[in-house]
Amino acid sequence: MSGSSINSERLLGHLRELGDIGRDADGRLVRLAASDNEKLGRDRVSSWMRDAGLEVAVDRIGNILGIWKPAHGTVVADTPLMLGSHIDTVINAGIYDGCYGVLSGLEVIETLNSEGFVPVRPIVVCAFTNEEGVRYAPDMMGSLVYAGGLDVDEALATVGTDGTVLGQELVRIGYAGRHEPGFLKPHAYIELHIEQGPVLEREGIPVGAVENLQGISWQRVTIEGDANHAGTTPISMRRDAGLAAARVITFLRARAEASNTAMVATVGCMTFEPNAINVIPSKATFTVDLRDPDDDRLQAEEAALARFLKTVATQEQVLITSERLARFQPVTFDRDIVALVERAAAARNLKSRRMTSGAGHDAQMIATIAPSAMIFVPSIGGISHNPKEFTRDADLVAGANILLDVVRELTSSKQ
């Protein structure tokens, strides 16, 4: 099914050029949503879109859509195939996260156009606003609004960590568009992205056919015991909040190891009180991050944790409370598109594997309104949100070619 290939020099050039835009005085890449730095990136990407012959449309939440409707030929359907991701970044970011998907979408359109390919439906590449959520919460806001999951006026009223209001900032930088978010309902959506995890690199596989995206359950657990003397209190008389917390950590790991699924569990935050060397901890506060692509399993994990907390409370004579901090449903991507990604990789003699996205992406929002899927390429060391974020050029090009093939397939007259 593969035919031509994308222009790798153009794609890599765009990636590096965009990666130079929005550097601070220390050289750090800081292109926070709707900031002056991000405006520079938006301007550049928009001009590339226009140069490529795309119609650039901006919606009210600032999503930038580059629309390709070939003037000649027979467009048989109005609903576009949508490609995309985001160009906003975290503080001190790498150059690939998000940008790779947007620029590859543009690259695919330019390649198809230069070949004289006539798609049966429009192809749109979209840069969604505020995917990172660093300046304004929640993250993935532009795609969430686009999919109708959050009212646009409510989103525009969001006050940022710096006290600014998103709507005012979008007006200020010239990206408060007139289109209602969702004005183009996608026929399907495909997002090409770096993995941001270590699996593909470790396994030496260049292409990930992402079949689902983990549901996320965040809780804060507080354990209260007694702050007694570490020397004079026999083991049998202790109410050790720190020990109880340690038992929860090892319990979660044992379940994750035994599950033989994509379920992961992480205790990232931990504090002990009074935190003194010779005092038994009276209080331990920690977070639990549970993720599973299957919501039934995720619920079962939450229930198992709740049961274990009760057991530990009884056994260790401690008081345990937990508070839900966040809960996102898992997303299952479109099986036909996932299979198409696998076939496209095979046709180019590239190994691929089905995988789960452990991080959130715009695709999870758009998946609620259109068949969606993602393609992953390897991240060296699994590092992301960090200047050390890196994907080899060959892998970047290979991923974009898979996207090209999939797009051609989905917009050819056969479909």
Added chain:
Amino acid sequence: MSGSSINSERLLGHLRELGDIGRDADGRLVRLAASDNEKLGRDRVSSWMRDAGLEVAVDRIGNILGIWKPAHGTVVADTPLMLGSHIDTVINAGIYDGCYGVLSGLEVIETLNSEGFVPVRPIVVCAFTNEEGVRYAPDMMGSLVYAGGLDVDEALATVGTDGTVLGQELVRIGYAGRHEPGFLKPHAYIELHIEQGPVLEREGIPVGAVENLQGISWQRVTIEGDANHAGTTPISMRRDAGLAAARVITFLRARAEASNTAMVATVGCMTFEPNAINVIPSKATFTVDLRDPDDDRLQAEEAALARFLKTVATQEQVLITSERLARFQPVTFDRDIVALVERAAAARNLKSRRMTSGAGHDAQMIATIAPSAMIFVPSIGGISHNPKEFTRDADLVAGANILLDVVRELTSSKQ
């Protein structure tokens, strides 16, 4: 072997009166070593000693010795039986810790004197300087210097947490004595003290015959892993410093539970880095407090921990380093005096039990120069170093009567 009893009203009156001396503006008891507040306590205790007919001697480190040499009768030996403890306190202290031992020693002498009892050797009651170590390190300083474990000039040069020099403060408050520490070598030493732990109260036993004092091993352990994404990093690829730390905590607890000895292990301090909900901990730093009255066992525990850290480092692919923060040898008290305490309790129809002191006391220092032992009375809830520190009057009186009987036995002509 029991005969008369101490004057409970006088003992309890002294305890409460001393407990009112050295209150701060918020009513907290703060009688830090060599402070103005402690001078008031020293003055009061010295005057009570003099009123009881004792010769008051102060040594260069500020230890106050009340010496009873009955004028009549036959003193057959120069070396005194020494009783004592300390009257300095922590910040926001209770009224019993230390004071109970000093004032009971005084009470026993007054009782014996009023009975016309003639001891075969002098009886001395001593208030040792700076047992708590809050203002000047190390703790148990006065008894350590008295036993020759620390040079007196070095101790006097100690700079406090408030920038003061101990020697200058002792001069200022009038307690820089002329005697060389250790000038009276004790024939034996007995310290009556509140347990500061929960064992006696929980078991309903009024008297603890303390046969030994735990050795202490303090370490700081640092575990280094990788700060990867909590969603995108499979369990098998994690280097989770927090999980490794949790495994050490549960390992130590399992060993302590299995040991069936007085060994205790505590992880009191814990910090995770970067301490973010969705990031696997790259670093965990924690303390380990191991205590055992048997030094061979304590060494075996240290070795077992070191082996386990190696195992965990391999299994979890983390880097583990540990640093020794403190190490004190266990102390074994004199078996004859311990047995005498048990017999004295039995003679008064009081239950007693052999026990280990989990906290440090002046007795552990004096034990290096004389046969020593301790008597414990119950601490309600095991609480100490806290205004809630409490021992019932009946238990205080019972403990002092046991001390009385033991002192009479050790200084009667039979001995």
